[in-house]
Amino acid sequence: MRPVLLIDFGSTYTKVTAVDLETEELLGTAQSWTTINTDIGEGLAKAVANLEAKTGPLNFEARYACSSAAGGLRMITSGLVPELTAEAAKQASLGAGAKIRGVYSFELTEDDIEDIDAEHPDIFLLTGGTDGGNKECILHNAKMLATCKTDFPIVIAGNRSVARTCAKKLEGREVHIVENVMPKFGALNIKPAQDKIREIFLKRIVEAKGYTKAQELIDNIAMPTPSAMMQAMQLLAEGCENEAGEHVSGIGDLVAVDVGGATTDIYSVCDGMPLAGMDTVFKGLPEPYIKRTVEGDIGMRYSIHGIEEAVGTGYIAQLSGIPEERCRELIDFLGKNTEVIPGGDNEAELEALDFALASGAIKTAVTRHAGRLEEFYTMNGLAYMQTGKDLRNIRQIIVTGGSLIHTKRTGKIASAALWDPQDPFSLKPKQAEVWVDRSYILAAMGLLSAYYPQTALKIMKKELKKDGYQE
Amino acid sequence: MEKKTLVLGVIGADVHAVGVSILNRAFLDAGFDVVNLGVMVSQEEFISAAIETGADAIMVSSLYGQGELDCRGLREKCDEAGLKGILLYVGGNIVIGKHEFSEVEQRFKAMGFDRAFPPGTDPQTTIDCLKEDFHLE
Numbered sequence: 001m002r003p004v005l006l007i008d009f010g011s012t013y014t015k016v017t018a019v020d021l022e023t024e025e026l027l028g029t030a031q032s033w034t035t036i037n038t039d040i041g042e043g044l045a046k047a048v049a050n051l052e053a054k055t056g057p058l059n060f061e062a063r064y065a066c067s068s069a070a071g072g073l074r075m076i077t078s079g080l081v082p083e084l085t086a087e088a089a090k091q092a093s094l095g096a097g098a099k100i101r102g103v104y105s106f107e108l109t110e111d112d113i114e115d116i117d118a119e120h121p122d123i124f125l126l127t128g129g130t131d132g133g134n135k136e137c138i139l140h141n142a143k144m145l146a147t148c149k150t151d152f153p154i155v156i157a158g159n160r161s162v163a164r165t166c167a168k169k170l171e172g173r174e175v176h177i178v179e180n181v182m183p184k185f186g187a188l189n190i191k192p193a194q195d196k197i198r199e200i201f202l203k204r205i206v207e208a209k210g211y212t213k214a215q216e217l218i219d220n221i222a223m224p225t226p227s228a229m230m231q232a233m234q235l236l237a238e239g240c241e242n243e244a245g246e247h248v249s250g251i252g253d254l255v256a257v258d259v260g261g262a263t264t265d266i267y268s269v270c271d272g273m274p275l276a277g278m279d280t281v282f283k284g285l286p287e288p289y290i291k292r293t294v295e296g297d298i299g300m301r302y303s304i305h306g307i308e309e310a311v312g313t314g315y316i317a318q319l320s321g322i323p324e325e326r327c328r329e330l331i332d333f334l335g336k337n338t339e340v341i342p343g344g345d346n347e348a349e350l351e352a353l354d355f356a357l358a359s360g361a362i363k364t365a366v367t368r369h370a371g372r373l374e375e376f377y378t379m380n381g382l383a384y385m386q387t388g389k390d391l392r393n394i395r396q397i398i399v400t401g402g403s404l405i406h407t408k409r410t411g412k413i414a415s416a417a418l419w420d421p422q423d424p425f426s427l428k429p430k431q432a433e434v435w436v437d438r439s440y441i442l443a444a445m446g447l448l449s450a451y452y453p454q455t456a457l458k459i460m461k462k463e464l465k466k467d468g469y470q471e
Numbered sequence: 472m473e474k475k476t477l478v479l480g481v482i483g484a485d486v487h488a489v490g491v492s493i494l495n496r497a498f499l500d501a502g503f504d505v506v507n508l509g510v511m512v513s514q515e516e517f518i519s520a521a522i523e524t525g526a527d528a529i530m531v532s533s534l535y536g537q538g539e540l541d542c543r544g545l546r547e548k549c550d551e552a553g554l555k556g557i558l559l560y561v562g563g564n565i566v567i568g569k570h571e572f573s574e575v576e577q578r579f580k581a582m583g584f585d586r587a588f589p590p591g592t593d594p595q596t597t598i599d600c601l602k603e604d605f606h607l608e
Contacts, residue, residue: 081519132504133476133524185506185524281486281511376484376511379535383486385511 003027003058004452006444007044007065008225009034011072014043016051017444018058024455026463028055029439036069064447068225073097073201076121078104079181080128080137085158087285088181089127092157092190094292096197097224098123107137108144120150123200125193126166129159131183142166146173153200157181157193176200188286198223226292228446229258230267233398234290235445236460237269240453248457253394255369255429256442257417259361259401261338262302264295266369272389280373280384287389293369298361300354300403301338304331311360319356322349331357341402355413358403363416366428373425386427392419394429398464400437410436411467435464475527475605478520480508483541487534490563494532497594503601514545518552528558528601531584538565539578546583558604562588562597 002021007014014034018027030051035043052058075098079086086105093100101119104112116124124145128138138158145154146169153174156166163177179192201224223231239250253270268291274280297306308316308331316331317324330353334340342350371388399405399414407413414434420426441463449456477498481491488510495507506524508516517529529549533541542561549557561584566575572589579587586600602608 081523084519084523130524132473133526134522135525182523185520281509283511283516378484378486380486383484383511 001058003060004448005048005058005060005063006447007047007063007220008228008443008447009040009044009065009067009069009221010225011069014040014047014069015440015444016044016047017441018051018055018060019444019448019455019459021061021452021455024458026439026441026459027058029441029444030054034069040069062451063220064451065221066223066225066228066443066447067221068099072099072226073197073224074099074101074119074122075125075197076100076102076104076116076119077125078108078127078141079158080134081105083284084185085127085129085182088188088190089125089157089193091188091285091288091291092181092193093125093197094226094294095190095230095288095290096194096201097226097228097230097292098197100294104141108141110144113144113147116145117148117150121152122204123197124152124154125181125197126154126156127158127181127193129162129180130185131160131180133159133185135159135162138162138166139169142169146170153204155193155196155200157196182285186285188288190288198227222447222450225443226265228443229256229265230290230292230446231449232442232446232456232460233267233269235449235453235457236398236464237396240449240457242454248454250457251396251435251461254396254398255366255391255394255417255432256398256400257362257366257404257414259358259365259399259403260299261402262296262299264298264361264365264401266293266295266365267291268369268389268391268394270389270391270394272371272391274384274386275390275393279382280386282386284387287371291369291389293365295361295365295368298365300357300361300401301334301340304335304357307357307360307364310364315360316353316356319359320352322352322356327353327356341406351407354403355407355409358407358413359416362399362413363420366417367423367426371427373427375425388427390427392427392430395432396435397429397432398435398437398442400440400442405436405438405440410434414467434467436467437463438465439463474502474504475601475607476504476506476524477528477530477601478506478508478517478524478526479530479532480512480517481510481532481534482512482514482517483533483535483537484511485533485535485537485541486510487532487563490534491532494530494594494597497598498530501598501601514541514548517545518548518554521549521554521557522552526557527605528560530597531559531561532563533561533565534563536564536567538563542579542582542584549583558601559584560586560588560597560600562592564590 006017032046077089082105256267258265419428445456
């Protein structure tokens with residue numbers, strides 16, 4: 001046996017997953033409370049003890065960890081035009097696994113600086129202007145950031161003509177210059193900024209001595225949890241090479257939904273450009289091949305009212321079969337008592353409500369993630385304009401998150417992600433197979449994929465359970 | 472001398488893609504940096520692109536006859552967005568019906584365009600005007 005331990009330090013739970021490299025199988029999973037206020041080693045030890053209670057003692061040959069504890073990687077970004085460099089900066093940060101606490105466009109004001117100080121981000125991403133383009137905005141913003149009372153690393157990824165000048169204005173602070181997130185108009189170049197963000201994240205984590213006394217534990221933290229999730233999704237979609245140099249296939253283009261208590265994350269791995277054979281013009285920034293969006297107002301408990309606002313109480317009442325008045329009562333109750341899960345006396349009622357809420361969360365979040373078409377009548381007849389990714393040809397949906405993996409109706413809930421004839425211009429998947437992350441291992445497999453991609457792919461293919469084919 | 476940057480596109484719901492490609496080539500060959508937005512470009516897209524790239528001129532093409540409606544208010548929006556004094560050119564079949572071009576030109580100038588060009592204008596004519604307006608050569 002060659003056991004490896006994969007750790008996910010979450011904000012609430014520390015989750016551990018053990019796999020055997022020899023048999024390429026999942027040995028078990030377990031969790032315990034995250035102990036960020038004392039020493040994260042304590043919570044981890046408990047989680048491992050819970051794990052070994054199931055599997056028997058394990059002599060791990062390696063330990064790898066990802067973390068979203070202590071608020072995750074909190075970032076603020078700034079750009080020039082909202083839908084151009086400000087959007088590129090946001091994409092870069094989301095793709096690096098960050099939790100975005102603010103996106104500014106145009107010139108920063110003194111009020112903005114106060115807000116940034118109050119937020120005290122882990123990293124600030126400063127962008128604006130194409131190479132050789134606008135200089136004034138990023139220079140102004142660098143000057144304003146220099147007046148911040150709090151200290152945080154700043155990544156400069158804007159107009160290269162003034163990158164050095166910006167750095168000089170920020171003298172005395174930790175500053176990193178990387179390639180522009182938008183070197184040419186409409187061209188997205190987010191990888192250099194992302195690599196730098198990840199490098200700073202790892203260094204800061206290592207420096208965060210308060211996390212634990214066990215330094216070697218910290219050395220194992222390889223990435224923020226959302227990055228691990230993205231790596232898992234890319235591997236699952238694309239497949240990888242084996243030792244013989246042959247390609248082991250993945251499951252193809254996919255959409256993944258992760259419905260949490262506070263936020264709902266959506267991932268898509270696909271090109272998403274207009275389908276051939278249609279009179280469609282694409283507008284806006286090119287879309288990242290692996291795209292992540294985070295809906296901060298959509299979640300099953302802390303953000304429960306956001307779901308209600310987005311889909312309406314009527315939708316929830318209809319799907320759950322509970323009268324509207326009672327829905328409102330229950331939603332208020334769950335918003336205040338975020339730890340409550342279906343069970344006890346009113347299990348059936350809460351289960352029905354969670355079913356409707358999860359469907360509403362997925363419907364809203366996937367609609368926001370997916371692209372849209374608009375119709376235009378031109379002199380040459382009907383034409384279409386596409387913004388965002390076209391997901392209609394995607395045939396695989398992956399679902400994870402407590403509310404989805406602990407219910408029997410996962411397939412039905414996931415169908416809320418599909419194309420809806422009542423909203424035909426929202427480019428969601430037309431039909432799809434649903435794969436459920438029942439053992440909650442996706443982040444762990446993303447971590448493992450950095451070292452043993454073949455094993456990670458094999459385990460995902462085995463452990464993800466199909467839940468019907470939705471049309 | 473830094474290269475001048477031009478933002479180029481076909482305005483409105485117009486999908487005529489050929490002319491704008493020819494202009495793109497001609498402007499590049501003449502030594503300009505060109506940001507070609509292609510067809511079906513809204514006023515807002517012209518403006519956003521011009522802000523981000525620090526453009527020196529916005530070159531509007533229109534071939535389907537609705538140009539006057541599409542162009543209305545572009546100068547005011549540029550002023551509002553901080554693009555004060557940016558050069559605005561328009562060309563193509565910019566109005567429907569038979570009109571004296573001098574009259575059409577007056578109308579577009581009243582809307583804040585620096586220059587307007589009739590159908591069949593040689594790209595070189597426009598390039599010469601750009602050089603004159605930028606005080607190049």
